[in-house]
Amino acid sequence: MTQGQGTVSWMREIQLAPPPVTTNGSVVSPEKYHIDILDNGRTISDFIDYKIKERGLLDNEEPFHVANLDSILKRHHRWITNLPRVKPFYAVKCNNTAAVLRMMNVLDTGFDCASKGEIQMMLSLGVTPEKIIYAHTAKPMSHIRYACAHGVDKLTFDNEDELLKISLCHPKAKLVLRIAVDDSKSLVRLNSKFGASLESVGKLLERAGELDLEVIGVSFHVGSGCTDGGAFRQAIADARRVFDMGNLQGFQMRLLDIGGGFSGAGDLKGKFEEFSEVINGALDEFFPSDSGVKIIAEPGRFYMESVFTLAMNIIAKRVVLEDMDGHDDGEEDSPDRMMMYYLNDGMYGSISCVTYDTAHNSVEPYPHRVNTTCCGFYLSLFVQAVESSERRYRSVLFGPTCNSNDKITEDYWMPECHVGDWLLIDNMGAYSVSVFTDFNGFERAHIYPVVTAETWHALNLSHFYNIC
Numbered sequence: 001m002t003q004g005q006g007t008v009s010w011m012r013e014i015q016l017a018p019p020p021v022t023t024n025g026s027v028v029s030p031e032k033y034h035i036d037i038l039d040n041g042r043t044i045s046d047f048i049d050y051k052i053k054e055r056g057l058l059d060n061e062e063p064f065h066v067a068n069l070d071s072i073l074k075r076h077h078r079w080i081t082n083l084p085r086v087k088p089f090y091a092v093k094c095n096n097t098a099a100v101l102r103m104m105n106v107l108d109t110g111f112d113c114a115s116k117g118e119i120q121m122m123l124s125l126g127v128t129p130e131k132i133i134y135a136h137t138a139k140p141m142s143h144i145r146y147a148c149a150h151g152v153d154k155l156t157f158d159n160e161d162e163l164l165k166i167s168l169c170h171p172k173a174k175l176v177l178r179i180a181v182d183d184s185k186s187l188v189r190l191n192s193k194f195g196a197s198l199e200s201v202g203k204l205l206e207r208a209g210e211l212d213l214e215v216i217g218v219s220f221h222v223g224s225g226c227t228d229g230g231a232f233r234q235a236i237a238d239a240r241r242v243f244d245m246g247n248l249q250g251f252q253m254r255l256l257d258i259g260g261g262f263s264g265a266g267d268l269k270g271k272f273e274e275f276s277e278v279i280n281g282a283l284d285e286f287f288p289s290d291s292g293v294k295i296i297a298e299p300g301r302f303y304m305e306s307v308f309t310l311a312m313n314i315i316a317k318r319v320v321l322e323d324m325d326g327h328d329d330g331e332e333d334s335p336d337r338m339m340m341y342y343l344n345d346g347m348y349g350s351i352s353c354v355t356y357d358t359a360h361n362s363v364e365p366y367p368h369r370v371n372t373t374c375c376g377f378y379l380s381l382f383v384q385a386v387e388s389s390e391r392r393y394r395s396v397l398f399g400p401t402c403n404s405n406d407k408i409t410e411d412y413w414m415p416e417c418h419v420g421d422w423l424l425i426d427n428m429g430a431y432s433v434s435v436f437t438d439f440n441g442f443e444r445a446h447i448y449p450v451v452t453a454e455t456w457h458a459l460n461l462s463h464f465y466n467i468c
Contacts, residue, residue, distance in 0.1 A: 035069075035099055035449045037456050044068050047450055048311060052368065052422055061313040061420070063345040063445035065433065069103050070455050071307045076107045079302070082276035085283060086295045089133055091260055092118045094300025096434050099449035100307065101125055106459055112298040116143040119152055129153070133257070135219070135298060137162060137178050137194050144169035154255075156219055158196040160207050167211040174216045176257055177204060179242055181235035183223035195220065201242050205249050217255030218242045221298070229271070229278035232258065236279070240286040243293075256287055256295050262302035272302065301430040308429035310350050310445060311368065314421045315400065316342035339395040339416060343423065346399010346406045348439040353431040354408075363408060365397060365423040367415060390415035397423075401440040 038047060048066055055061060079088055089110035092101065096118070104111070105127055113119045114136040122132055129151035134143075137158040147155065148170035155170065157163055158178040166173050180195030196204055208215050218239040222231040239256055246253040258279065262272055287293045318340040347355055354363060392413040399406035417423070436444055451461065 035451060035461075038450060038452045044309065044450060047448070048309065048368070048424070051448065052311065055313075061315065061344060062443055063310065063312045063343075063350070065308045065310050065350070065428065065445050065447045067097060067100060067308050067429070067447055067449045069099065069307070069449055069451040071429075072100065072103050072303055073107070073455055073459070075303045075306070076109075078272070079299070082273055083279065083297070085280070085289065086258065086297050088299050088303070089131075089135075089257075089296050090303060091298045091300030092122065093434060094430050095304040095307070095432070096121060097447055097449070098125065099447075100304070100429075104303070105131075106461065110296060112300075113152075116140075116146045119143075119147060119150065123150060133176070133296070133298075135176075135257070139165070141165050141169050148173070154216075156257075157204075158194060160204060163204070163208055163211055163213060167213055171213065174214055174255075175208065176217045176219045176255060177201065177215060177242065177246075178219045178221075179235075179238060181220045181222055181238055182231055183221070185222075185228035185231050191221070191223070198238060198241065202245055205246055205251065209249055209251075215246055215251045215253070217253055217257065217293075218246075219257035219259060221259030222261045229275040231261075232275060232279050233282040236282040236286050243287075254293055256293055258295065258297045260298045260300055260302075262297075262299050263305065304429035305427050306429060308427075308432060308447075310345065310425045310428040310432070312343040312345045312365070312423050312425070312445075314341050314417055314419055314423065315344050317417070317419050337393055339393050340398065341395060341417060341423075342398045342400060343408065344400050344442065345445055346401065346408055348399060348401050348403070348406060348437045349442065350428060350432045350436065350445050351399065351408055351425075352435050352437065353428075363425050363428075365409070365412075365414070365425050367417050368422040368424045400442050403439070 036047065038044075044066060051064060051066070055064075076088075079086075087110060089112045090101075090104045091112045093112075093114050098121075101111075101122065102125055105125060110131045110133065111118075111122050111127060112135045113122060113132055114134075119132060119134065123129070130153075132152045133154040133156070134147050134152055135156045137156050139155070139162070144155070144165060147153075153170075153172065153174045154176060155166060155173045156176045156178045157166060158180075163175075166175065178195050179201065180191040180197050183191045205215060220235045220239060222235055236256075236258065243253045243256075262275070283295060287295065320338040320340060322336045322338055345351065351363060393416055395412045395414050396410050397408040397412060399408060433445070433447065456462065
């Protein structure tokens with residue numbers, strides 16, 4: 001036990017080891033994980049405080065994430081309450097942290113995989129093949145063969161060449177035709193890259209029949225960060241037309257995949273319930289419950305965005321004095337001082353999502369200070385709250401790399417901080433840890449999955465996670 005751990009008996013660290021999975025005669029070796037259980041009403045904030053103090057005692061300023069698994073449970077309850085007919089197939093690409101994926105499996109979701117690697121990951125965690133949809137429309141042939149060999153039968157396609165590859169590598173696949181839909185009301189548009197036009201659908205269905213392939217349904221994606229629920233209604237109506245065409249050509253159309261594009265944070269915080277009403281109404285109109293059609297979706301951001309909090313350390317600082325109309329009163333706290341802070345995570349690391357993800361185009365770091373005092377031979381650290389009355393300064397936040405484009409914020413107003421202080425960013429669960437580079441050799445932020453004791457016992461997670 002490291003110094004200081006005795007004061008935090010409320011936090012119990014559990015080693016998790018999933019059982020080995022035998023697939024096609026090979027055994028996948030179990031990988032050990034850790035999860036921290038919060039007892040006695042302790043909170044995520046308490047846990048972050050503890051980890052910051054622990055790092056101070058160990059002379060370690062590396063960044064870290066705290067993954068609040070309880071947030072996943074809350075989002076799942078919100079999903080099944082508002083979209084009771086739609087089974088979520090979680091988009092693995094959004095956040096592939098093992099503890100997160102295992103939690104999704106506990107909640108009995110399916111999984112949207114985009115590659116052989118993601119399929120391997122899910123199988124190694126004990127997910128059965130029927131709970132996986134291989135939803136990428138441009139697949140390497142070796143990946144298709146891998147899916148075939150391991151019983152992953154649901155595959156999407158949107159063009160004739162993909163049908164030819166599937167006929168060679170996975171002739172018994174159950175195919176879902178992805179159609180292009182209106183994504184003009186979304187922050188991240190996808191249909192310029194994926195999806196068959198409605199005009200080409202008839203020919204594609206005819207070609208699938210000629211190749212003796214089975215088409216079972218239709219999928220679409222209105223884009224990430226959708227701002228207009230009407231896009232879902234029109235897409236569902238379009239899917240109905242394709243269903244009818246498929247049925248006329250002899251296919252047993254029985255699966256509708258309404259894709260992703262859901263959010264529950266930021267400017268879209270209240271949109272999910274609004275969109276759900278539109279989706280439910282459209283499903284009742286075009287795919288009533290007695291139609292026998294199974295409805296699924298591919299949410300990623302909706303489940304993950306609020307799960308992760310990133311903690312970064314200020315490793316360097318510069319103070320730049322600016323000339324404000326030639327006046328400088330000489331006061332140290334005058335507003336003509338611009339602060340430049342250098343953090344140990346940035347645009348090539350956990351915050352890379354800001355670069356390309358229009359649906360997550362801003363971050364709002366906030367200070368989380370640690371004070372140090374010395375008592376004899378012992379070093380004491382405690383977290384100090386930032387007072388709301390503190391003067392704010394124009395601040396520029398840089399990541400740790402030597403690239404000047406590694407800039408997290410500019411013209412960001414916050415209280416003055418010092419080397420060794422910590423900044424936190426909430427809502428960092430979507431497309432952050434799954435898109436990370438090793439540029440300049442800086443370490444990945446460590447991930448600490450956390451769950452409350454109530455959730456741990458309520459979901460019987462000790463059985464699922466196989467405590468060692």
